[in-house]
Amino acid sequence: MKNILIASTSTIHGGEYLEYILDELAMFFKDTQEILFIPYARPGGISHNDYTKKVQTAFLKINKKAYGIHTFENPYEAVKEAKGIFVGGGNTFVLTHMLYKKQLIGILNETVTKGIPYLGTSAGSNICGLTIGTTNDMPIIHPPSFGALKLVPFNVNPHYLDPESNSTHMGETRETRIKEFHKFNTQPVIGLREGSWLDVKNDSIVLRGNLRARIFEANKIPYEVKPNTELNHLK
């Protein structure tokens, strides 16, 4: 019984941290008052403490207490005993490096698979997929593997961006990058625009939010799906 919320971003333009999704989170975490926060992705390189304070402020608005995994002597046990988990955004390589270093990949998969609600935003969403091979982040640390939590049978591309038709920049568009990914990998990739999330309830995977998502399958033309579409067939 999985219960996972895979969000493209923590923050939408003009809004406060997690603001756009707080009502949803109050329901999502309705069975627990305490949420284990994993701050390893360190956006902008901020400290685990500073990042946790920011998250605590946001969760207090829905009367939840977030506590940082870095305050535990034994992070493995912290995951194992958690009643709710949030992995925040930042740098996906730094996050993955830390999860391997602290040997948390297996226990995270196990804990979430048995039904503990898991919220991911950005980097925390990237790691829900099969690999982190479709992150947008800069590879500032070399993790021992790109293998991720494998909670869903595809890869996620958060902060999905449409090509800018009037750009003069010669760097690759996001779509070009994901097409390159499919020259070397076979799993589908879901391009999640900012403000969208995937609602995973056991084997049901549904696109939520007001925006469409872009689906990339190997050897197919990419296509758009509307909010509330079931995506269970993707693998």
Added chain:
Amino acid sequence: MKNILIASTSTIHGGEYLEYILDELAMFFKDTQEILFIPYARPGGISHNDYTKKVQTAFLKINKKAYGIHTFENPYEAVKEAKGIFVGGGNTFVLTHMLYKKQLIGILNETVTKGIPYLGTSAGSNICGLTIGTTNDMPIIHPPSFGALKLVPFNVNPHYLDPESNSTHMGETRETRIKEFHKFNTQPVIGLREGSWLDVKNDSIVLRGNLRARIFEANKIPYEVKPNTELNHLK
């Protein structure tokens, strides 16, 4: 006696492949008619053959013959015997993965350090630095290390992009990403805008082209340097 040309891009907007820099390349490769081309970065996932054909067409305009390393039984010997080397752009992870797989990192460093002219564009420029940790590419393959050719004592960020002041997208700007890099790494990073290149002649490193470059040093405010500035002090 190093002789290296580290270009941000192969192509500038509205131009043909290598067109903007062909006159420079005619001088740069003046002592050889034959150039070993390394197509491993496979932009858009194209084949080594197709990529090599594209490069051959461009080099024919300055009466040079490019030949692909993939046509050699022994790529190590091909590098060792080369009189000029070009490593083209594409995906830096795919390129690095192949260089390790074919055990070419050491011999490339050795051959270029003894004075064989080396041209890099984009991914081929990324690998001139200490690591590929400042590439913009998607990590579609996991290389055994991010360690690169270490031909210059810093990292390169090609296709450098200034922040867009009116963007509503919440993904990190390039500057934010490089600042994050410096939370975990100490070497300087040169943000090379499209149309710029570094001209490395032994210990002299000079910015060329018409544009300024942006220099990021750990624990310093980033700053701009003008074309023709010597960058030998960076390390």
